[in-house]
Amino acid sequence: MIAIKPHHFIDIVTAVGQGQTAFEPHPYGHAVHTVAAAVLADLDTVLCLELGADDICRPCSHCLDGVCDDRIDTSYRPQAPSLKREWNLLIDRRWCERLGVEPGQRLTARSFCRLLRARAGDITDIYREIPADRTAQRQARLAAGVAALLGEDVGGAAGR
Numbered sequence: 001m002i003a004i005k006p007h008h009f010i011d012i013v014t015a016v017g018q019g020q021t022a023f024e025p026h027p028y029g030h031a032v033h034t035v036a037a038a039v040l041a042d043l044d045t046v047l048c049l050e051l052g053a054d055d056i057c058r059p060c061s062h063c064l065d066g067v068c069d070d071r072i073d074t075s076y077r078p079q080a081p082s083l084k085r086e087w088n089l090l091i092d093r094r095w096c097e098r099l100g101v102e103p104g105q106r107l108t109a110r111s112f113c114r115l116l117r118a119r120a121g122d123i124t125d126i127y128r129e130i131p132a133d134r135t136a137q138r139q140a141r142l143a144a145g146v147a148a149l150l151g152e153d154v155g156g157a158a159g160r
């Protein structure tokens with residue numbers, strides 16, 4: 001089982017929609033490359049939704065005693081909180097509300113993709129601090145990533 005913030009999983013799916021098939025280690029030392037590899041190798045991997053430090057954060061150089069000390073680039077989103085942990089929490093709570101999921105909930109990566117397909121809708125409001133053109137690009141990539149991961153599996157009910 002993989003503990004993961006909703007937006008971390010969604011970022012992986014979005015990267016897949018951008019054509020990314022392999023993830024390289026990041027200078028921060030976080031585990032997005034290993035978590036992404038595990039999820040992409042088996043969509044039946046069980047995820048446990050986490051709004052604090054997750055399995056991607058744990059080895060990160062910015063994860064200090066379970067708390068992210070990193071900051072975000074606010075140059076193009078001046079109304080966003082500058083602390084990454086606050087920004088992440090804001091986005092993750094919006095995603096939880098949109099998808100009808102909650103922290104501690106367990107579901108497979110496949111079920112998460114089905115939820116995204118069924119319930120993501122227009123994500124402009126989730127990323128309301130970000131210019132709409134950037135979010136439109138994110139939306140297209142997310143949809144492409146979901147379609148790529150689910151492949152022929154287009155008939156399943158969300159959350160199954």
Ligand code: SF4
Nearest residue numbers: 030057060063068070
């Ligand atoms: S959220 Fe913070 S601690 Fe987690 S991976 Fe990103 S920078 Fe590292």
